Amino acid sequence: MTMSPAPASWEDVLDDELRGLLAKRPERSIEGKRPVLVAVDLYDLVYDGGPLPVVDLMEKYPASCGEFAWAALPGTIELFAAARAANIPIIHVTYDTRLETDPKKYHPTNRKRRQPDLALYKIKDELTPQQGELVIYKKRASGFFGTPLSAFLNELGADMIYLIGESTSGCLRASVIEAVSYGYPVAVVEDGCFDRYPLNHKVSLLDLHLKYATVVDLATATGAMRAASTAGKA
Numbered sequence: 001m002t003m004s005p006a007p008a009s010w011e012d013v014l015d016d017e018l019r020g021l022l023a024k025r026p027e028r029s030i031e032g033k034r035p036v037l038v039a040v041d042l043y044d045l046v047y048d049g050g051p052l053p054v055v056d057l058m059e060k061y062p063a064s065c066g067e068f069a070w071a072a073l074p075g076t077i078e079l080f081a082a083a084r085a086a087n088i089p090i091i092h093v094t095y096d097t098r099l100e101t102d103p104k105k106y107h108p109t110n111r112k113r114r115q116p117d118l119a120l121y122k123i124k125d126e127l128t129p130q131q132g133e134l135v136i137y138k139k140r141a142s143g144f145f146g147t148p149l150s151a152f153l154n155e156l157g158a159d160m161i162y163l164i165g166e167s168t169s170g171c172l173r174a175s176v177i178e179a180v181s182y183g184y185p186v187a188v189v190e191d192g193c194f195d196r197y198p199l200n201h202k203v204s205l206l207d208l209h210l211k212y213a214t215v216v217d218l219a220t221a222t223g224a225m226r227a228a229s230t231a232g233k234a
Contacts, residue, residue, distance in 0.1 A: 008190075008206075008215070009190055009201065009202050010205055013199070013202050013203060018206070021210055022209075022210070025209070025210060028185065030160065030185075030221070030224050031227055032159040032160025032185065032228060033159055033228065033231065034156060034157045034159050034160075034228075035088050035158065035160040035162060036088065036091060036153060036158040036161055037079065037080075037083045037088055037091070037161075037162045038090075038091045038143065038149075038161055038162070038163050038175070038179075039091070039092050039093065039127065040093045040143050040163065040164070040165030040166065040172050041165050041167075041171050042092070042094075042123055042124055042127050042164075043094050043120065043123050044119075044120045044121070044124055045063050045064070045120040046063065046065045046069045046166055046167075046194075047064065047065070047070060048063065048064040048120060050070070051066065051067045051069075051070035052066050052067060053066060054066040054068070064196075065166055065167065065194055065195065066196075069166065069194050071194065072166075072191065072192055072194040073126065075189075075192050075218045076164060076191070077126055077127070078191075078218060079162075079164065079192050079222065080127060082221075082226070083225055084130070085229075086226055086228060089134070089156055090129070090130075090133045090134075091133070091134045091136060091149065091152065091153075092133060093135075093143035093147075093149065093165070093175070094121060094123055094136070094137060094138070095137070095139075096137035096138060096139050123135075134152055136148065140174075141170055141171045142177075142178045143171070143174075143175040143178075144175060144178040144182065145174075145178065150182050153182075153184065159185070160184070160185050160186075160187065161179050161184045161185070161186050161187070162186075162189055162224075163175060163179065163186055163187070163188050163189070164188070164192030165192070166195065167194070167195040167200070167201075168193045168200065168201045168204040168205060169195050169197075169203075169204040172188070172204075173204050173208060176188060176208055176212055176213050177212055180213065185214075186212065186213040186214070187213060187214050187215075187221060187224070188205065188215045189217070189221040190205055191218035192218070193205065
């Protein structure tokens with residue numbers, strides 16, 4: 001399956017040069033015989049304060065992605081359901097809250113923020129890992145850096161990764177680039193990604209699509225999952 005993303009959330013930030021680059025971008029298959037869904041940082045902290053504009057949450061909930069996190073939740077739930085129905089493994093990546101692993105001077109990003117309640121790093125209830133699903137704990141932006149994620153993907157024989165999570169410009173982006181660096185083809189499902197700022201989200205998706213991965217919508221991703229499941233049963 002070779003399909004362009006539709007709809008593309010970056011459409012309103014394109015200029016003629018970028019349209020030309022997109023037109024020349026080669027199509028890449030987003031199907032695999034053994035795909036894996038990797039979900040990055042879908043913990044309570046980024047939904048904190050509810051589905052409100054980020055600017056209204058910044059003072060009390062400075063790490064929240066507000067309305068953008070909540071808008072992506074239904075699509076993420078649907079994607080999880082499709083993966084489970086197709087027997088596609090889901091790997092959850094989240095923050096390592098152990099105090100003994102907490103660096104004193106170095107942090108995942110340079111953005112200064114209050115230290116949140118560590119309980120808020122629990123994966124959101126609607127997205128709770130089911131029995132048998134792997135959970136990877138990280139301390140840096142990428143889900144690969146300093147973690148056994150690639151070892152588990154190799155064990156699963158992964159030949160395609162569907163990546164979702166947050167933030168599009170931060171931990172998701174870092175995870176996509178390292179996944180491609182390890183040699184995995186990557187499809188980013190835009191309905192399951194979000195950021196604190198719309199411009200960062202759009203530009204990051206566009207850049208990832210041009211350079212590293214293939215950005216697809218929910219229908220394309222779930223269709224590819226069903227195809228992989230059907231092919232596996234043939």
